Amino acid sequence: MKIVFLDRKSVGEDIDLQEFQEFGQVVTYDYSTKEEMIERVEDADVLILNKMLVNEETIGGAKNLKLVCVTATGTNNLDKEYLDSRGIAWRNVAGYSTETVAQHTFAMLFYLLENLPYYDDYVKSGSYVNDRMFTHFEKHFTEVKGKTWGIIGLGTIGRRVAELAKAFGCRVIYYSTSGQNHNGDYEEVSFEDLLRQSDFVTIHAPLNEKTYHLMGWEAFEQMKETAILINVGRGPIVVEEDLARALDQGQIAAAGLDVLDVEPMAEENPLRKVKDQNRLLITPHIGWAATEARQRLMHMIAKKIRKFFFES
Numbered sequence: 001m002k003i004v005f006l007d008r009k010s011v012g013e014d015i016d017l018q019e020f021q022e023f024g025q026v027v028t029y030d031y032s033t034k035e036e037m038i039e040r041v042e043d044a045d046v047l048i049l050n051k052m053l054v055n056e057e058t059i060g061g062a063k064n065l066k067l068v069c070v071t072a073t074g075t076n077n078l079d080k081e082y083l084d085s086r087g088i089a090w091r092n093v094a095g096y097s098t099e100t101v102a103q104h105t106f107a108m109l110f111y112l113l114e115n116l117p118y119y120d121d122y123v124k125s126g127s128y129v130n131d132r133m134f135t136h137f138e139k140h141f142t143e144v145k146g147k148t149w150g151i152i153g154l155g156t157i158g159r160r161v162a163e164l165a166k167a168f169g170c171r172v173i174y175y176s177t178s179g180q181n182h183n184g185d186y187e188e189v190s191f192e193d194l195l196r197q198s199d200f201v202t203i204h205a206p207l208n209e210k211t212y213h214l215m216g217w218e219a220f221e222q223m224k225e226t227a228i229l230i231n232v233g234r235g236p237i238v239v240e241e242d243l244a245r246a247l248d249q250g251q252i253a254a255a256g257l258d259v260l261d262v263e264p265m266a267e268e269n270p271l272r273k274v275k276d277q278n279r280l281l282i283t284p285h286i287g288w289a290a291t292e293a294r295q296r297l298m299h300m301i302a303k304k305i306r307k308f309f310f311e312s
Contacts, residue, residue: 002044006040007029008029014291015298034057055082067091068088069091097157097289099292104258105204108230149173152202155204162174165200175188175190175191178210195222202229203215203229207235207236211237213239216242225251228254229255240271247279255281265284
């Protein structure tokens with residue numbers, strides 16, 4: 001069996017792939033262009049990939065291909081009709097990053113809530129050296145306890161964030177974007193009520209017709225001016241131009257984004273022009289990427305390959 005990993009760097013070079021050696025020959029490429037992919041899949045039995053497009057153009061010449069494994073939950077890069085027509089199976093993974101995404105949600109919130117970039121710069125710039133007082137609290141911040149934490153999308157990650165927020169003493173409310181996730185442990189509210197009541201709004205929903213551009217200007221207008229928005233779901237859920245306007249006009253206090261409309265970030269992204277960048281935190285889609293999560297991801301892929309070929 002020949003396994004071809006088309007974009008190995010998408011999971012990090014520090015992750016051990018030794019487990020795949022038991023299946024046969026393993027060939028890895030750091031990255032692959034569409035043209036390179038066409039050539040590299042010709043004699044592959046299994047493809048492992050992240051964002052590469054899988055369709056007739058890219059795998060039409062793959063004469064031995066039996067299984068495509070996506071190192072992610074989303075599979076919109078797969079032409080499933082074409083795969084079905086060829087009798088090629090596909091597998092994705094879910095649940096590998098719950099803890100790390102929840103952790104990143106809180107990391108972003110605390111960074112913004114406590115004005116950490118300001119205080120870090122205050123000390124490192126030398127302003128704290130021989131200061132008149134032992135403390136400096138020019139930028140005020142509040143406690144998390146007693147605040148209302150609004151969760152958009154109460155799936156696996158949303159529920160974990162809810163648990164942690166409750167442990168910090170927050171009142172947790174949620175809005176189910178699908179209308180199917182109901183949880184008696186927390187208060188379910190309408191989208192409008194969540195926006196109006198929440199001190200913190202965190203997004204953990206998938207991208208679909210119900211969530212696309214859900215957070216636009218009309219939504220920001222309903223939020224508290226002291227509210228903080230965190231999006232670790234999908235970039236296009238937030239209208240970036242409207243978010244930039246909301247930050248510049250003080251419609252909300254701050255925002256943290258781990259996902260963007262276009263990734264990597266487009267040069268013309270309006271968020272690059274936000275006047276007070278200390279009110280905006282953007283990380284390059286790393287919320288899922290703790291070392292343990294990435295290793296867990298590859299173990300889950302290996303398990304799916306093993307089950308497909310040897311345990312079915």
